[in-house]
Amino acid sequence: MTGPTVTVMLAGVGGQGTILAADVLARTAVAAGLDVKLSEVHGMAQRGGSVDTVVRFGESVASPITDPGFADHLVAFEMIEAARQLPFVKPGGRLLVNSRVIDPLPVLIGDLEPPTGVEDVLVAEGAIFIDAEELACEAGSPKSANIVLLGALSTGLEFPLELWIEVIAGRVPQGTVEFNLRAFELGRDACGEGGACLV
Amino acid sequence: MVPMLLSGNEAVARGAWAAGALVGVGYPGTPSTQALEVFAQMDGVYAEWAPNEKVALEVAAGASMGGARSLVTMKHVGMNVAADPLFTLAYTGVGAGLVIFVADDPGMHSSQNEQDSRNWGPFARVPVLEPSDSSEALEFTRAGFDLSERFDIPVIVRSTTRISHSKGVVELTRDQARKPVGAYVKDIGKWVMMPAMARVRRASLDERVRQMASYAEESPLNRIELRDRSLGIVTSGVCYQYVREALPGASVFKMGLSFPLPAGALAEFERSVERLVVVEEADNYLESSLRALGLSPEPIGLPEAGELSPGLVARALGGDPPKTRDAVPGLPPRPPLMCPGCPHRGAYDALRKVKAIVMGDIGCYTLGALAPLSSMDSCVCMGASVGMAHGMRLAGQGSERPVVAVIGDSTFTHSGVTGLMDLAYNGSDALVCILDNRITAMTGHQQNPVSGMTLQGRPTTEVDLEALCRSVGVKRVRTVDPHDLAAAEKAVREEVASDALSVIIFRAPCALLIKEMDQPYAVDEDLCTACRLCIRLGCPAISKGEGGKAHIDVMLCVGCADCVQVCKFSAIELTGPACDIGGV
Numbered sequence: 001m002t003g004p005t006v007t008v009m010l011a012g013v014g015g016q017g018t019i020l021a022a023d024v025l026a027r028t029a030v031a032a033g034l035d036v037k038l039s040e041v042h043g044m045a046q047r048g049g050s051v052d053t054v055v056r057f058g059e060s061v062a063s064p065i066t067d068p069g070f071a072d073h074l075v076a077f078e079m080i081e082a083a084r085q086l087p088f089v090k091p092g093g094r095l096l097v098n099s100r101v102i103d104p105l106p107v108l109i110g111d112l113e114p115p116t117g118v119e120d121v122l123v124a125e126g127a128i129f130i131d132a133e134e135l136a137c138e139a140g141s142p143k144s145a146n147i148v149l150l151g152a153l154s155t156g157l158e159f160p161l162e163l164w165i166e167v168i169a170g171r172v173p174q175g176t177v178e179f180n181l182r183a184f185e186l187g188r189d190a191c192g193e194g195g196a197c198l199v
Numbered sequence: 200m201v202p203m204l205l206s207g208n209e210a211v212a213r214g215a216w217a218a219g220a221l222v223g224v225g226y227p228g229t230p231s232t233q234a235l236e237v238f239a240q241m242d243g244v245y246a247e248w249a250p251n252e253k254v255a256l257e258v259a260a261g262a263s264m265g266g267a268r269s270l271v272t273m274k275h276v277g278m279n280v281a282a283d284p285l286f287t288l289a290y291t292g293v294g295a296g297l298v299i300f301v302a303d304d305p306g307m308h309s310s311q312n313e314q315d316s317r318n319w320g321p322f323a324r325v326p327v328l329e330p331s332d333s334s335e336a337l338e339f340t341r342a343g344f345d346l347s348e349r350f351d352i353p354v355i356v357r358s359t360t361r362i363s364h365s366k367g368v369v370e371l372t373r374d375q376a377r378k379p380v381g382a383y384v385k386d387i388g389k390w391v392m393m394p395a396m397a398r399v400r401r402a403s404l405d406e407r408v409r410q411m412a413s414y415a416e417e418s419p420l421n422r423i424e425l426r427d428r429s430l431g432i433v434t435s436g437v438c439y440q441y442v443r444e445a446l447p448g449a450s451v452f453k454m455g456l457s458f459p460l461p462a463g464a465l466a467e468f469e470r471s472v473e474r475l476v477v478v479e480e481a482d483n484y485l486e487s488s489l490r491a492l493g494l495s496p497e498p499i500g501l502p503e504a505g506e507l508s509p510g511l512v513a514r515a516l517g518g519d520p521p522k523t524r525d526a527v528p529g530l531p532p533r534p535p536l537m538c539p540g541c542p543h544r545g546a547y548d549a550l551r552k553v554k555a556i557v558m559g560d561i562g563c564y565t566l567g568a569l570a571p572l573s574s575m576d577s578c579v580c581m582g583a584s585v586g587m588a589h590g591m592r593l594a595g596q597g598s599e600r601p602v603v604a605v606i607g608d609s610t611f612t613h614s615g616v617t618g619l620m621d622l623a624y625n626g627s628d629a630l631v632c633i634l635d636n637r638i639t640a641m642t643g644h645q646q647n648p649v650s651g652m653t654l655q656g657r658p659t660t661e662v663d664l665e666a667l668c669r670s671v672g673v674k675r676v677r678t679v680d681p682h683d684l685a686a687a688e689k690a691v692r693e694e695v696a697s698d699a700l701s702v703i704i705f706r707a708p709c710a711l712l713i714k715e716m717d718q719p720y721a722v723d724e725d726l727c728t729a730c731r732l733c734i735r736l737g738c739p740a741i742s743k744g745e746g747g748k749a750h751i752d753v754m755l756c757v758g759c760a761d762c763v764q765v766c767k768f769s770a771i772e773l774t775g776p777a778c779d780i781g782g783v
């Protein structure tokens with residue numbers, strides 16, 4: 001893959017594994033011989049707040065962060081976060097959304113009403129939905145939902161499958177390799193040609 | 200050599216190691232923390248967490264004086280704490296190289312303020328290096344040790360969140376061997392800063408700064424990139440990357456050494472371009488320094504606070520706004536929250552019941568300020584809770600609502616214990632609650648003096664908090680388990696009623712450190728009366744479900760059973776693991 005820099009944004013909620021997913025993506029791009037920058041924010045965000053990570057790769061990448069209107073792909077681990085980060089996705093960009101809602105605390109405790117119409121907006125914006133937790137359970141652990149989403153993302157990128165497998169196997173905790181690879185495959189099948197989330 | 204993907208923090212650690220550093224000392228603080236954590240894992244080094252940044256710098260100063268290259272790490276506010284030794288260490292200079300890595304947080308992703316650590320350069324008269332990516336974080340840290348010895352001065356390596364927490368491809372270079380430390384030679388003219396000697400060292404410092412300024416003119420740390428001469432941009436740090444992204448054709452003077460600045464080279468750059476502008480975030484440090492040197496950068500109206508981005512730089516210099524999709528209105532904010540099973544929750548549940556005025560402090564427990572616990576009234580800086588509670592009482596508050604200080608274990612050993620001495624010494628009758636989860640949780644679980652473990656994993660002595668509090672003069676010291684909600688409430692009620700100074704230590708380990716999770720709980724909908732008492736605990740696993748009844752997310756519940764204790768209808772009971780019951 002040469003040419004212009006590709007920008008992928010991963011958005012989710014602290015604890016969902018966005019940072020690991022972003023790291024796997026970035027390492028795959030390095031393994032493919034590309035220049036890569038990855039930007040993440042630790043700290044307060046880890047305690048259940050919104051977490052956005054940006055991975056950019058290409059021949060030569062300057063900025064680790066991006067601006068609204070510039071992301072080629074948004075991988076949202078949660079629907080409200082998908083809607084929140086929507087302005088970052090460039091017109092014509094790919095919007096991949098885990099069909100799960102995690103209500104923020106003000107909603108959980110009843111101080112704010114749950115937002116309405118989020119799914120409709122995402123549908124209108126051309127989102128592709130995937131039930132990552134269900135596929136992750138099928139793969140062997142609900143914790144591998146992040147890798148399911150990575151599998152789904154991989155169908156829109158040009159890295160060879162072997163590269164992904166090698167990087168995932170080297171990066172996820174020992175003892176979880178098998179079900180993470182299975183999770184990757186399930187995500188890939190769901191969003192690949194003829195996959196369930198594209199119909 | 201294989202290219203490696205390293206964060207700026209990891210690169211700093213490797214740079215220090217490549218420079219042969221033997222000692223690393225720091226205090227955690229986002230976004231600086233991983234630098235020392237990674238350094239601690241390198242071969243042949245010694246690394247420790249100090250109780251605070253002042254002690255960290257002092258330990259490193261001693262190691263440097265003794266002949267070992269030493270690294271100090273902290274976040275921007277830590278430098279305020281370490282400023283006292285910093286200023287005088289500029290006078291004494293160093294023995295072996297001394298590099299202070301400090302990470303700023305423009306935009307306050309995880310900080311209580313914004314500070315621009317470049318200002319310490321001219322303030323303390325110490326050189327400041329500003330890497331613009333991970334590769335430079337490694338190279339500049341390594342170079343910092345050489346500069347420190349060459350100019351006999353501590354060197355600051357300044358990063359920001361987007362350097363520290365961004366990863367980039369780094370080609371590792373050959374590492375330097377750790378040099379054996381030679382014999383110590385006494386030199387009171389250099390190291391004993393009483394007035395007669397300090398006056399001499401002050402003159403020496405001025406001379407050293409002059410030498411560094413002439414070095415700056417030629418230093419490879421600074422780089423002039425001449426392209427289109429119609430626009431010349433002076434920039435540094437991550438802003439350099441934004442400039443390259445937004446205006447790839449512009450000429451750039453990239454500052455790597457931000458103090459002292461190369462006056463001659465900058466003036467020549469100004470002459471060689473038609474328009475001169477500065478692109479920087481946080482303070483307008485470079486712009487005002489350039490003006491002081493007699494240059495005339497054109498103001499371009501970048502935002503005063505917060506972070507920059509390539510888009511903001513492009514627009515400030517005349518670019519068109521990009522086409523974007525519309526923002527979705529009405530989305531609820533997602534503030535960070537206390538984890539399921541967090542032991543801090545029980546303490547706040549008790550404080551809420553006595554309607555305390557709570558002087559707060561910094562850590563995970565600061566989240567107790569947010570709804571629904573809403574039990575914290577202030578948060579200023581580490582250790583401030585204790586003194587502020589005393590001051591609140593001096594103002595006459597406390598007759599209607601009790602005045603309480605809340606402080607975490609790491610924060611207490613950082614700078615709370617000095618405040619407690621003040622309260623005991625001056626006869627305060629406040630209540631100080633130490634939320635002792637045995638670890639520095641907020642910054643990602645670093646060991647501290649109560650943890651019983653060092654940074655490099657050696658078991659060690661634990662501070663006896665009860666004995667420490669008694670020894671400074673607190674008569675009423677008691678310890679409770681915050682997961683025993685009734686006991687926590689009883690302790691708080693009794694201590695706020697007492698007219699002596701008291702300390703309650705709420706002790707239970709951080710929920711994220713408990714590896715063996717207890718069985719999750721579920722709500723029996725037939726028994727639940729939708730009274731919302733459990734919801735008012737603010738546990739992210741509990742939400743308002745069908746008909747206002749409580750619902751527990753089995754994916755999130757860790758089985759701490761705090762909610763079981765507040766339920767008056769025995770509606771919360773054990774259940775099975777998530778995937779088995781289709782609870783996702």
Ligand SMILES: Cc1ncc(C[n+]2csc(CCOP(=O)(O)OP(=O)(O)O)c2C)c(N)n1
Nearest residue numbers: 228561562563564607608609610639640641
């Ligand atoms: C001077 C200074 N140094 C470091 C920090 C970063 N910091 C914020 S909270 C915290 C530690 C909190 O630990 P503790 O008091 O044990 O509370 P916990 O997070 O475990 O609840 C640190 C190191 C800071 N804000 N100020």
